Structures are given as structure tokens and as C-alpha cells.
Amino acid sequence: MEKTLNIIFYIFTFAAMYVQVFFLVMFLEKRKKVVVQRTQVTLAEYPTVAIVVPCWNEEKTVGGTVESLLALEYPKDKIHFYLVDDGSTDGTLSAMKKYESNPQITVIHKENGGKHTAVNLGITSSKSEFVACLDADSYVAPDALVKMLSYFSAEPEIMAVSPTVLVQNAKTIVERAQKADYTMAAYFKKMFASINGMHVASGSFTVFRREVFEKIGLYRNAHNTEDFEITLRMYANHMRIDQCNDAYVYTVTPSSARKLFKQRLRWMYGFIENLKEYRFMLFKKKYGPVALLTLPAGAISIFAVIYMFILFSASAVGKLGDAYLYYRDTGKFFNFSAFHFDPFFFNTGTTFLLLVMMYILLTVSFMLGQKVYGKRPRFSLDLIYFFIIYSLVAPLWLLKALYNSVVRIKTTWR
Amino acid sequence: MNDNKRYIIVFFITLALFGTGFYLSNHFSNKKITALKSIQDQISLNILSSETQFALLSETTCSADSDSVLSEELSNLSDKLDYGERTIGASNPDIISLRHYFSLLEIKDFLLLRRINERCKTDTPYIIYFYSSKDDCADCAAQWRVITALRDEHPQVRVYVFDYHTELSAVQTLKKIYKVKNTLPTLVIDEKTYSTPLDLDALKKTLKLDTKPKM
Numbered sequence: 229m230e231k232t233l234n235i236i237f238y239i240f241t242f243a244a245m246y247v248q249v250f251f252l253v254m255f256l257e258k259r260k261k262v263v264v265q266r267t268q269v270t271l272a273e274y275p276t277v278a279i280v281v282p283c284w285n286e287e288k289t290v291g292g293t294v295e296s297l298l299a300l301e302y303p304k305d306k307i308h309f310y311l312v313d314d315g316s317t318d319g320t321l322s323a324m325k326k327y328e329s330n331p332q333i334t335v336i337h338k339e340n341g342g343k344h345t346a347v348n349l350g351i352t353s354s355k356s357e358f359v360a361c362l363d364a365d366s367y368v369a370p371d372a373l374v375k376m377l378s379y380f381s382a383e384p385e386i387m388a389v390s391p392t393v394l395v396q397n398a399k400t401i402v403e404r405a406q407k408a409d410y411t412m413a414a415y416f417k418k419m420f421a422s423i424n425g426m427h428v429a430s431g432s433f434t435v436f437r438r439e440v441f442e443k444i445g446l447y448r449n450a451h452n453t454e455d456f457e458i459t460l461r462m463y464a465n466h467m468r469i470d471q472c473n474d475a476y477v478y479t480v481t482p483s484s485a486r487k488l489f490k491q492r493l494r495w496m497y498g499f500i501e502n503l504k505e506y507r508f509m510l511f512k513k514k515y516g517p518v519a520l521l522t523l524p525a526g527a528i529s530i531f532a533v534i535y536m537f538i539l540f541s542a543s544a545v546g547k548l549g550d551a552y553l554y555y556r557d558t559g560k561f562f563n564f565s566a567f568h569f570d571p572f573f574f575n576t577g578t579t580f581l582l583l584v585m586m587y588i589l590l591t592v593s594f595m596l597g598q599k600v601y602g603k604r605p606r607f608s609l610d611l612i613y614f615f616i617i618y619s620l621v622a623p624l625w626l627l628k629a630l631y632n633s634v635v636r637i638k639t640t641w642r
Numbered sequence: 643m644n645d646n647k648r649y650i651i652v653f654f655i656t657l658a659l660f661g662t663g664f665y666l667s668n669h670f671s672n673k674k675i676t677a678l679k680s681i682q683d684q685i686s687l688n689i690l691s692s693e694t695q696f697a698l699l700s701e702t703t704c705s706a707d708s709d710s711v712l713s714e715e716l717s718n719l720s721d722k723l724d725y726g727e728r729t730i731g732a733s734n735p736d737i738i739s740l741r742h743y744f745s746l747l748e749i750k751d752f753l754l755l756r757r758i759n760e761r762c763k764t765d766t767p768y769i770i771y772f773y774s775s776k777d778d779c780a781d782c783a784a785q786w787r788v789i790t791a792l793r794d795e796h797p798q799v800r801v802y803v804f805d806y807h808t809e810l811s812a813v814q815t816l817k818k819i820y821k822v823k824n825t826l827p828t829l830v831i832d833e834k835t836y837s838t839p840l841d842l843d844a845l846k847k848t849l850k851l852d853t854k855p856k857m
Contacts, residue, residue, distance in 0.1 A: 245656050249652050249655050250652045253648060554791075563790060568721065570722075572674060573722075573725055
């Protein structure tokens with residue numbers, strides 16, 4: 229039995245290492261391109277752009293989002309903003325109406341129908357060549373749009389460009405853990421994008437050619453993960469998506485473990501349900517690396533994380549059991565002779581060493597993420613918070629997402 | 643680099659990394675076995691030295707110092723051997739051989755202790771503990787926890803641990819001397835055999851630990 233458990237552990241660890249090594253090889257291949265940080269970008273032509281800001285009860289943050297959009301370094305006559313209130317019950321509409329007089333802004337109020345309906349309304353209300361959507365709790369860097377549009381002019385086959393999403397003002401331990409997560413994501417996304425295999429074109433400020441929606445349709449509810457679904461739909465239609473590592477969008481992340489759990493539960497449930505619908509793509513070479521690597525890696529990682537969690541939880545429960553038995557038999561709480569500071573007792577088993585290697589690879593990913601978005605690579609406490617918090621909470625949201633998927637319980641936004 | 647070539651190269655790099663993990667683990671295990679052998683050799687030498695010293699000289703050489711050092715060394719070796727059995731594997735041939743050698747060292751140390759106690763009129767308490775390495779002793783784990791707790795509290799108590807099922811002839815002889823049957827765990831204290839588990843208080847009482855001055 230122990231042998232079987234070890235073999236499963238080795239298979240999962242090998243798969244996880246494979247993905248990390250794949251990214252590393254990609255990075256080494258393309259490092260000159262992927263770490264470029266451009267200071268000034270000008271376009272030969274400035275196409276028209278519509279940016280949709282869908283809102284539901286965002287009265288506190290929508291103003292900041294709009295201000296960041298108005299600060300975009302782009303010709304004012306070529307860009308228009310659609311603030312779509314999706315039936316908010318707070319002062320979101322009033323906050324939006326403060327900007328009504330601005331000729332670049334159109335405020336639309338509709339009955340609540342979900343984020344995708346608000347975004348679609350914005351898209352169909354405009355006629356611009358390019359479309360983007362920005363969440364009302366996110367802020368865009370002034371030069372982000374022009375940098376992203378430069379990708380389209382350089383390569384006409386690119387149909388969408390995703391920005392680098394970073395965490396705004398990480399204060400709590402949970403926020404700092406997510407900051408590390410987003411830093412690694414900057415690296416993973418850039419590597420996946422370089423082989424046209426991104427797992428998701430971020431819902432926050434991915435810029436699309438309008439013809440994407442004309443050819444494959446508008447956003448769908450897609451289990452509250454419309455960004456993931458449209459990414460898959462684009463790949464299913466052999467469209468190319470890239471990632472602009474020097475265009476930044478800053479987002480506000482959940483401040484507590486409970487809120488993080490809820491957000492990631494929605495994401496993972498959406499991943500599982502959308503994966504079920506797009507399972508026809510899996511392992512089919514014609515759909516490219518997303519089908520051969522990205523999606524299978526995502527699916528395997530769910531089971532791998534759950535398996536490791538169960539293994540380590542069982543071990544922890546075993547140790548607690550031993551501690552109880554020691555107390556029961558001796559009346560003492562601690563077995564002092566069990567603690568040794570001799571190097572002989574350092575764990576040098578295969579399982580432990582492989583885990584150490586995995587953590588080293590993740591640390592390298594973190595530092596390369598910093599390099600990709602233009603920061604000097606250095607170790608950060610955020611990474612420790614990430615390892616601790618995600619080790620404890622991630623398996624729970626994965627388990628719940630799987631459970632919900634099996635028993636068909638839908639997730640909600642908040 | 644084309645995609646297929648990349649996938650294959652990454653596979654082999656990952657395999658190499660994985661292989662390195664296995665190699666390192668094996669390397670460290672071998673180093674630990676070498677360390678155990680070295681400790682056992684040192685203890686064997688120390689026991690031989692004590693025996694020789696004792697044989698050559700009279701009562702006036704009764705010294706507590708070497709006594710307590712040996713006790714500590716044996717206890718340290720026992721802990722490391724237990725750890726080695728758990729991590730490297732109790733069925734590893736080197737570990738089995740080390741365990742047999744350790745049992746012999748324990749018997750030699752026990753015999754030396756008895757001679758010291760007789761000659762120097764000391765009364766160092768000891769426990770000879772027979773357990774089972776097979777799954778036929780439900781109380782062995784609990785008894786060992788009690789003995790460990792006792793050893794923490796009273797480090798002067800010598801604990802000699804033997805697997806009832808070992809094939810070592812010296813251990814078989816020890817079982818015959820103390821009439822140890824297959825009712826485990828069995829403790830031998832002050833030349834008396836106890837075939838039922840003893841809790842911490844009973845053990846201390848039997849060893850007369852509360853009344854004896856600490857050595």
C-alpha cells in the first residue's frame with residue numbers, strides 16, 4: 229500500500245516538475261524577448277478602442293478605475309469608455325453618473341444579468357476596432373494600452389493581448405501571498421503565451437480585435453468564468469493570444485482567507501466546468517499546446533494538490549495521534565528524546581528531497597516572474613506566505629470545486 | 643526549437659532532476675549507514691577498553707564517568723538505529739546487520755554493568771526490554787512510550803532493547819536465562835521477569851527510583 233502511495237506521489241511530482249522545467253527551458257530560449265521593458269511606445273496608427281467597465285455594487289472603487297482609464301496615454305478621439313451598471317443596489321450608478329458629462333464616457337444602466345451581459349452590452353454599443361474590459365476594482369497603467377496595441381500591429385494574426393496583472397497595495401498576509409501568486413503567474417502566462425497556450429486571457433483588460441466577437445460570438449456566462457471560456461473558444465477556433473509583459477493592470481485581491489477561498493472556488497469550478505465542455509480539445513495536436521500541455525497540466529494539478537494534501541494531512545493526523553498516545557501512556561505532553569539536533573536525523577528521504585526541488589523550482593519561477601515584469605529578482609517573504617497559505621487553503625477550494633462540479637452546485641460571484 | 647523536440651528535451655531534463663533526487667537520497671542513506679557502523683565500532687572499542695581496564699585493576703578503579711558516557715553513547719546509537727530502520731528500511735541488509743551488532747554490544751554492556759555493580763557495590767538500575775518487530779504485540783508501542791518517558795526523567799536507567807524474534811544466538815541465550823516466553827512485551831528488572839506491561843508509576847516503583855539516590 230505504501231509503495232502504491234509513493235508511486236502516485238512520484239508521478240504527480242514528476243508531472244509538476246515537468247511543467248516547471250518546461251517553463252524554464254522556454255524562458256532560456258526566449259529570454260531576450262520576454263524580459264523587454266519598453267519605456268516609450270508609439271504606434272504608426274492609433275485604432276479606435278472601446279473599453280467596457282462592467283459594475284455591480286462597486287461604488288467605492290469604480291471612480292478610481294475610471295480615473296486610471298482617463299489617464300491612458302492614447303488619443304482622446306480614438307478611445308471611448310462604456311460604464312455599464314449591472315443593476316447595482318448601492319451608489320454605483322451615482323458614482324458613474326459623475327462622469328456622464330465627459331464626451332469619452334457613456335454610462336449605461338441595465339437590469340442585473342451577470343457580468344457577461346454587461347460586457348456584451350458595452351461591446352455591442354460600440355463600433356471600435358478593438359475592445360477591452362476592465363473590472364471596476366482594477367487600475368490600468370497609463371501606457372498599458374499603447375504597449376498592448378503594438379503587439380497587434382507587429383503581428384496581424386494576434387487576435388487578443390493580455391496584460392500583466394499585479395496586486396495593488398498588498399497589506400495582509402493573504403494579500404501578500406496572492407502578490408507572490410500573481411508574480412509567478414506573470415512568468416507562467418508569458419511562457420504559455422509564447423507558445424500560444426495561455427490558460428486564460430485575463431478578464432481584466434485583455435484587448436481583443438472586434439472580429440473575435442464577430443467570428444465566435446460574445447461572452448457567455450460560462451459558470452461565472454467568462455474570461456476562461458472565451459480563451460478556450462478562441463483556441464478552439466485556432467486564434468492566437470499573446471501576453472504583453474510590460475503592460476500593467478493593478479487589481480485588488482481578497483484580503484482574507486475566506487474571501488480568497490470564495491474567489492478561487494469560483495475560478496476552479498469555472499475551470500472544471502469549462503474544461504468538461506471543451507474536453508474535445510484535449511490532447512488534440514491541431515489545437516496546439518493549450519490542448520497538449522496547458523489544459524492537461526491544469527487538470528492533473530487539481531488531483532495532484534488534493535492528493536498531496538490528503539497524504540500530508542494523514543501524516544499530521546498520525547503525529548497528533550502519536551502525541552495523544554504518548555500523553556495517555558505517560559501523562560506527559562512532550563517526548564523530549566524525540567527531538568534531535570544531530571544532522572543524522574535530517575530528513576534525506578526521496579520524498580522530502582523531491583519536495584525541496586519543487587519548492588526551489590517555484591522560487592525560481594517567482595524570481596523569473598519578477599524579471600518578466602521588470603523588477604529585480606530577489607527573494608521575498610511574500611513567497612513564504614504563499615507557500616503556507618496556499619498549502620492550507622488551495623486544497624480546500626479544489627476539493628469544494630470538484631465536489632460542486634460532481635453534485636452540480638453552482639458558484640456565485642460574491 | 644520545434645515543439646516535439648522541446649517536449650522531449652524537457653522530459654529528459656526532468657528525468658535527470660528526478661534521478662538526482664533518488665541518487666542523493668541513496669547517497670545520504672549510505673552515509674548514515676557508514677556513520678552507524680562507525681559509532682558501533684567506537685562503542686565496541688570503548689566496551690573492550692572498559693572490560694580490559696576492569697580485568698587488569700582492582701575495586702579502586704570504580705569510576706562513574708566512563709559508565710555514564712557508554713550509557714549515553716548506546717542510547718544515542720539506539721535512537722539513530724531506530725531512525726535508520728524507519729527511514730532506510732528495517733529490511734535493509736545493512737540495517738539488519740547493524741541491529742544484530744548493536745544487540746551484541748548491548749549484551750556486552752549489560753554484562754559489564756553487572757560486574758561493575760558487583761565489584762563496586764553500585765546499583766545502576768537497568769531494564770531488559772523484549773519487544774516484537776512483527777504485528778503480534780499490541781502493547782509494545784505503549785510500553786516503549788513509557789520506557790522512553792522514564793529514560794527522559796531518569797537518564798541513569800540503562801535500557802537494553804531486544805527483538806524477541808531476532809535470530810541472534812546471544813539473544814536466544816538471554817531469553818533462555820530469563821525464561822522469556824512469547825508474551826510480549828516482557829521486561830527484566832533486577833533479575834526478575836515481568837510479562838505484563840508496566841505503566842510509568844509501576845515501572846518507577848519496580849526500579850525503586852523514588853527511593854534510590856540518583857547516580
